[in-house]
Amino acid sequence: xxxxxxxxxxxxxxxxxxxxxxxxxxxxxxxxxxxxxxxxxxxxxxxxxxxxxxxxxxxxxxxxxxxxxxxxxxxxxxxxxxxxxxxxxxxxxxxxxxxxxxxxxxxxxxxxxxxxxxxxxxxxxxxxxxxxxxxxxxxxxxxxxxxxxxxxxxxxxxxxxxxxxxxxxxxxxxxxxxxxxxxxxxxxxxxxxxxxxxxxxxxxxxxxxxxxxxxxxxxxxxxxxxxxxxxxxxxxxxxxxxxxxxxxxxxxxxxxxxxxxxxxxxxxxxxxxxxxxxxxxxxxxxxxxxxxxxxxxxxxxxxxxxxxxxxxxxxxxxxxxxxxxxxxxxxxxxxxxxxxxxxxxxxxxxxxxxxxxxxxxxxxxxxxxxxxxxxxxxxxxxxxxxxxxxxxxxxxxxxxxxxxxxxxxxxxxxxxxxxxxxxxxxxxxxxxxxxxxxxxxxxxxxxxxxxxxxxxxxxxxxxxxxxxxxxxxxxxxxxxxxxxxxxxxxxxxxxxxxxxxxxxxxxxxxxxxxxxxxxxxxxxxxxxxxxxxxxxxxxxxxxxxxxxxxxxxxxxxxxxxxxxxxxx
Numbered sequence: 001x002x003x004x005x006x007x008x009x010x011x012x013x014x015x016x017x018x019x020x021x022x023x024x025x026x027x028x029x030x031x032x033x034x035x036x037x038x039x040x041x042x043x044x045x046x047x048x049x050x051x052x053x054x055x056x057x058x059x060x061x062x063x064x065x066x067x068x069x070x071x072x073x074x075x076x077x078x079x080x081x082x083x084x085x086x087x088x089x090x091x092x093x094x095x096x097x098x099x100x101x102x103x104x105x106x107x108x109x110x111x112x113x114x115x116x117x118x119x120x121x122x123x124x125x126x127x128x129x130x131x132x133x134x135x136x137x138x139x140x141x142x143x144x145x146x147x148x149x150x151x152x153x154x155x156x157x158x159x160x161x162x163x164x165x166x167x168x169x170x171x172x173x174x175x176x177x178x179x180x181x182x183x184x185x186x187x188x189x190x191x192x193x194x195x196x197x198x199x200x201x202x203x204x205x206x207x208x209x210x211x212x213x214x215x216x217x218x219x220x221x222x223x224x225x226x227x228x229x230x231x232x233x234x235x236x237x238x239x240x241x242x243x244x245x246x247x248x249x250x251x252x253x254x255x256x257x258x259x260x261x262x263x264x265x266x267x268x269x270x271x272x273x274x275x276x277x278x279x280x281x282x283x284x285x286x287x288x289x290x291x292x293x294x295x296x297x298x299x300x301x302x303x304x305x306x307x308x309x310x311x312x313x314x315x316x317x318x319x320x321x322x323x324x325x326x327x328x329x330x331x332x333x334x335x336x337x338x339x340x341x342x343x344x345x346x347x348x349x350x351x352x353x354x355x356x357x358x359x360x361x362x363x364x365x366x367x368x369x370x371x372x373x374x375x376x377x378x379x380x381x382x383x384x385x386x387x388x389x390x391x392x393x394x395x396x397x398x399x400x401x402x403x404x405x406x407x408x409x410x411x412x413x414x415x416x417x418x419x420x421x422x423x424x425x426x427x428x429x430x431x432x433x434x435x436x437x438x439x440x441x442x443x444x445x446x447x448x449x450x451x452x453x454x455x456x457x458x459x460x461x462x463x464x465x466x467x468x469x470x471x472x473x474x475x476x477x478x479x480x481x482x483x484x485x486x487x488x489x490x491x492x493x494x495x496x497x498x499x500x501x502x503x504x505x506x507x508x509x510x511x512x513x514x515x516x517x518x519x520x521x522x523x524x525x526x527x528x529x530x531x532x533x534x535x536x537x538x539x540x541x542x543x544x545x546x547x548x549x550x551x552x553x554x555x556x557x558x559x560x561x562x563x564x565x566x567x568x
Contacts (some may be wrong), residue, residue, distance in 0.1 A: 011039040024200045026052040043072025057095045059277040084123040087111025087130035090449035162191040166209035173213045176382040203516030211249035220257040244273035248285040287315040294318045297461030314355035354391035390414030404434040425453035496523040501543040
């Protein structure tokens with residue numbers, strides 16, 4: 001029998017295709033459905049083809065096939081499956097792929113109407129979760145999740161039950177009830193990992209909810225433990241990391257954990273996946289990468305990444321930090337203040353509150369800073385999270401005067417407990433600023449420790465500040481060793497050469513370094529001229545052969561960032 005099953009009847013092809021989908025083999029399923037549609041035009045084949053195309057990342061084809069499936073089921077007078085397709089698939093994809101909010105809203109409204117006709121069935125439960133996805137109101141989310149959970153229980157639908165459980169857990173985490181929410185997310189993730197959840201798309205959705213919660217809570221260890229479990233169960237290869245959204249959240253976690261090289265890889269991959277499919281959702285990955293660039297002191301790149309995405313919640317802090325870097329304290333204050341809801345404080349507000357309080361302290365608006373600190377302390381108490389406690393203690397240290405050391409050391413302990421090296425190093429710098437006059441030996445020790453962390457991470461601006469503070473304390477420090485640049489190459493040309501040797505095309509290099517393809521072509525041409533070769537293959541061969549280029553392929557995450565040292 002041919003791989004596309006041409007010897008089978010259309011009905012058998014459809015049945016075989018759905019069997020392949022159930023075991024997660026969308027590559028085998030897709031041609032089976034396509035072949036079936038050559039002989040018959042049935043919605044079951046279009047629906048199967050749509051799901052296979054969606055999981056393969058061919059979202060445009062998925063939208064077309066879902067619309068054909070919807071029309072076919074409606075022509076039969078059905079309401080349940082069309083409601084699910086309209087709400088869970090077409091509403092989401094029109095928003096995510098095309099950025100068409102009007103079409104997405106229309107499909108969701110149609111799904112609601114059909115669900116009301118269909119009554120108490122699993123498909124109606126999925127429409128409830130689709131409605132939960134598009135609202136920011138925690139009370140509305142909980143209401144939709146409660147309805148979906150009840151339907152799942154009555155229908156005995158395990159996939160719907162555990163997906164709703166993941167939504168319920170995420171809602172609790174957003175509210176700051178972290179321990180309670182994480183228990184629900186853990187249960188859903190376990191079901192997804194061990195096979196209780198059968199639908200592979202639902203498995204991916206649950207994993208993404210788990211990573212979202214880990215990112216909100218900055219729970220690096222929990223994320224790593226779940227990844228290890230997923231790997232051991234053989235689920236990660238096709239469920240966890242193919243998702244642009246999962247990579248986005250994991251990249252955010254890695255930034256916080258100080259694993260910036262890995263974070264850059266995950267976020268760059270997320271951007272590529274979004275650009276290849278869910279283009280309208282790329283903002284999340286772009287602004288997280290912008291946050292990393294700000295920490296690295298690469299402000300121009302951060303600004304480019306933030307363009308057009310300033311309204312994203314994750315963009316608030318890096319946008320404000322860019323204004324602070326320009327000395328625009330009033331603008332930074334306004335950006336932070338406008339993003340907060342006066343009536344409600346959620347976990348995602350913790351870094352915004354902390355930075356707003358610090359800005360107001362610098363502006364000598366002490367009473368306003370203390371009001372913000374009170375909200376941050378309340379959030380720390382409600383969540384019980386060490387990093388939120390650390391943020392509150394660091395702000396308290398900035399406002400405390402003579403008792404600053406007590407608060408700042410408490411913050412340092414909290415950030416260390418949370419395994420957040422960058423925040424811990426920033427706390428050490430705060431200790432240095434507060435006590436360089438009365439406790440110079442302590443200040444020097446803290447500055448040295450901070451400098452080592454910042455240099456290891458590649459936080460150039462912070463490293464410069466730590467070095468300057470050490471010099472002011474009379475401590476002589478060696479300059480960081482610069483890598484050798486063979487054949488008179490600039491640092492940027494060395495980076496381009498390393499990526500050429502790694503086998504990347506000019507377009508891939510442009511994507512990796514956030515340059516235009518034309519600029520990369522110029523760099524490659526200059527490198528070839530300096531080294532004295534005529535072809536790309538000769539350039540790769542020379543690059544691999546020359547001993548002095550070894551550092552290009554072995555540079556570790558702790559080495560100086562040559563990309564950030566050369567103008568774009």
